Amino acid sequence: MRKFLSFITCCAALVAFAPTARAQADIKIVVNAGNPISEMSISDVAGVFMKKVGKFPGGGPATPVDQAKNSAIRGAFSRTVLGRPASAVDSYWQQQIFAGGELPPPAKASDDEVIAFVKSTPGAIGYVSSGASLAGVKVVTIK
């Protein structure tokens, strides 16, 4: 028992000094041009992407679309918006899948594919890098 407590103490000490660098990236949240929503909170966006809520704050059904699994923008989005590293988000979806819960949002290979999906899907919400062409979609302001 003493060894166990020592181990826990060591773990806590290591964790306390672990680096907590958070990637700061310029990410734009986009929705279909016909969507009346214009601003959302970070927690609203996270709730939709983790499928904890199925609707926009205004009430319309939300269909999130993700970026490619190992892309830099997905890593940055996971940390800055979802508040956890991409590996932890993957674990969350594995839990959901094998517990009979929700399935992860479909993943698109590039900004252009995300934009095309959002443009053609009324309730879609995605995220793209700041350099992406935003024609035909609406950028949501984060409040």
Place this chain on the structure above:
Amino acid sequence: MRLHRLLLLPMLAATLLSPATATAQGTESPIEFHAALNTAVGKAKDLPIVGIPTHATFDYRTAMLQFRYKMNEHDQFVLQLLNRRLGTSPLQAAIPDVSMQWAYWQRRGSYGALKVGRAPMPRGIFNEIRFVGTVLPFFRPSFEIYGEGRETVDGAVFTRRQPLGNGFSFDISAFGGSNEVRTQVVTATGNSIRAFRGNNLKGVQGWLNLPFGETRVGGFYADYHINSDTARGTRGEILYSAETRLIPHTVVRGEALRVYGVGPNQDRKSYSTEAVATLTEKLDLSAQYSMTDNRIFQRAPLLNVNVTATKDVAFGGTYRVGGGALVRLEHHRVKGYAFDRFVPLLTNVSGQPVIAPPSSGSYWLGSFAVSF
């Protein structure tokens, strides 16, 4: 049985190698498949335990293949095959190599979700994900709380999340039907494998989700009727669970279980607590302490006695190698009476039966897990 195993392995291989895998993930296709493999090598010292012999075994794994067919926006059909190998465990005799672990239809709506058929039992933190090695801190969740061989509900499961405001919410699950029960029981004369069906199963689980540190506290209750060669009557289970990430980069969990009723007569209390520290995005360290207190029912004039059947102290490290895969090494030190080889529970002192001193053993388990 062997035929089932031979059929499953090519299916898993085909799934892993098929170019359809990538396209089936995260697309709008109505058919999806997912798989999880958790395979291990284990070696025990002194005494065999949970199927791990002193001469080591590689025959230790779970493998799952899940198929989902999305019938429409609200309905889906889910099948999940499970291959489970427990090394040299006596319990393996009661557990098939391959089984249809899940087979259910599910409807989701604004009221919640309803599963009908054979569905995972909402029980504690881990039961529904107990075979997904990539999300577990150890090869398996605490054996004292979850055991092996009782995971599903044959009947119906209803779940609903109720927002309570200010970031609080409440998850409620209710289920009914029947379930399989397969356990390895330590008695005064040896290990006994019991496999029977729990009928008239009814149960409920609630989780209160708190708005800080992804904290949740929950309670589970179920009872069912046993009508087997060795027991007849009702058995009940109460399980309390809590989980928090309040400490940065750390998950702390605790669970307490009581099983009582027929079995034959039993009153078992189990506890488990664990902490998982995420040191880097790739490396976790885990520690776990589990124990079980068993009440031994004796015939009059002997008094019933309480025995600490098992104490298990475990440490582990997990390294994520990428691509949804990880490797893990864990060590368990076990003290008590629940080993795969008989150890005496009672001894005689001056002609009177008394509880024998506990035996000790330990084992290493190295595992590889992947899921998609």
